Amino acid sequence: MMDNSPALVPLLLLAAAIAIPVLAIRKAKLAYPLTMVASFGSVIISSYNVFRVWKNGPLTYHFGGWLPPIGIEYVLDPLSSFVALAVNVIAFFVLWHSGGVQEREIPGKSVPYYALTLLFLCGANGIIATGDLFNLYVFLEIFSLAAYGLIGIGEKKAAVASFRYLIMGVVGGSFYLLGIGFLYIVTGSLNMADIRIILPHVQGNPAVVAGLSLIVIGMGIKMAVFPLHGWLPDAYTHAPSTSSALVAPIGTKIAAYALIRILFFVFGVEFVSRSLPVTDVIAWLSAIGILYGSVMALAQNEMKRMLAYSSIAQIGYIGLGIGLANPLGYIGAVLHILNHAFMKGALFLVAANLRKKTGHSDISRLDVSVRKELPWSMAAFTVAALSMVGLPPTAGFFSKWYLALGAIDRGNWVFLAVILVSSLLNAAYFFRILEKVYLAPPPAQKTGEELHPEAGKGRGLLAGGEEYSLTIPVVVISFSLLLIGLWNATIVKEVIQRILPLGM
């Protein structure tokens, strides 16, 4: 049983996603506990996988006993097992939190919502674990289809945003499929490790170059790299808060992970950074994206929309780390995938709490009363915001530190300037909110009742009147940002440096 643990996580999530509509068709209340059980199970199994990988080295799992390159294999190395654990942990806390907000945001839709979240996670885990390019495509589409549903389930505008995301996403997925078609024609294999061995013999072939470009563009759309980011702001803004809190930390990071996997572990650093200037193009586009996202975030008045634009900037950091194509940049990119997942998760959950409490998340209408109503959420928001800005000892500082070192190592001062300027812009748009929340006095004409729309419910509340189920996940996620920051050296040494791509 436990020998099969690499395949168990996607299998468990897929089985639960199918079981929920069947079991909960009459009792919709069953959906939430079932989801929590499945999500908790995936956390347990993926921690066990991390432990096994840490102890015994990379795990492989061959489906149906067919050996690669003929069969499909799952590969868990230090990188993939760790990313899988991070994704499952963040998803667990977001789902825990969702129990308190989904009734208000998507009334009567809890069964499809939870079934979709589990499909989404199944796709994410499959993408992380798989060692086969076509299998990755299938999981990518499962993952994307669930994400379209999760976004479209929201308010009126969400359907339009989701439709636009779908059109872009299909183009991205199809480009990726076309790209692996080219690779298959040249190499005759779909297994990543096998293609890695065959590719050096056929590198001059134009079909390899075409395949690589198509794959990079396809993944770039899914990842929302700068000129291909058009779908992201609307999708994150109009989705239900609880969906954005799930899709924003996981969605684009998974595509970034897949891009790292394909660029560095299939094509090889040598080919993508020296034979062809692929990584340079990614780095420059990401640098523009960092500035663009930060400036646009500064211009937004709605908190979720601001966080969406900030996501584009943060994706830029990951892209920049990939594009630097040196060990420090690579460490920064992988660390930032982890950090950004936790930061964005915490921030979107606070936005959800804010919407539940006050009914809006307009930055201009925030004031001190919000902090009095939601003291714990706002404390969590502060930690996450400081981490986004990059203040030590929060996690965000260290990934930016590695990226900056990578830029210096590369001798590219423009990138260093971009990182510093964007940190300032981050500070500007987050301190704008913090200032409102901690210093702006409430408008005098508001009566007490308007300020306390849901106050006085009594049971399950924390000191400031916050619900446990809404507060604990937020606080845990943002507290873990401090932990990741303090233990970042361990993570870098034990996880990321153990599997540096060859030739870096």
Added chain:
Amino acid sequence: MTDFIFGHYIYWAIIALLMIGLYGMIFKNNLVKKLVGMTIFQVSIIMFYVASAVKGSATVPVMDPVTGIADAAKYISPLQHCLMLTAIVVGVATSGVAFSLAILIYRHYKTLDEKVLMEHMKSS
């Protein structure tokens, strides 16, 4: 030169289909027309894979007692067809989700014209 054009005629057809699909997805304003473009786009990729499986003077990949199994060059490659069966299923699922979203949009806004919808999206 003529060999380059006529020798690869199937690929030219596939490129033309790809471009028609992309054109539909980008430039058509009606959402259903966009989805028609999307389907054409996906089908052209399926045709690309199937075309890449073809070998000259080879037969379908079902064992023929006369030909035997000794020479793999006598059969076309079956793998692409298997992959494309999966891709067709993915395409059908995508179309399903897309059409249900289109229905949802029509119920809310009573239109499928993208320009009108974009106006609605801007006004909050």
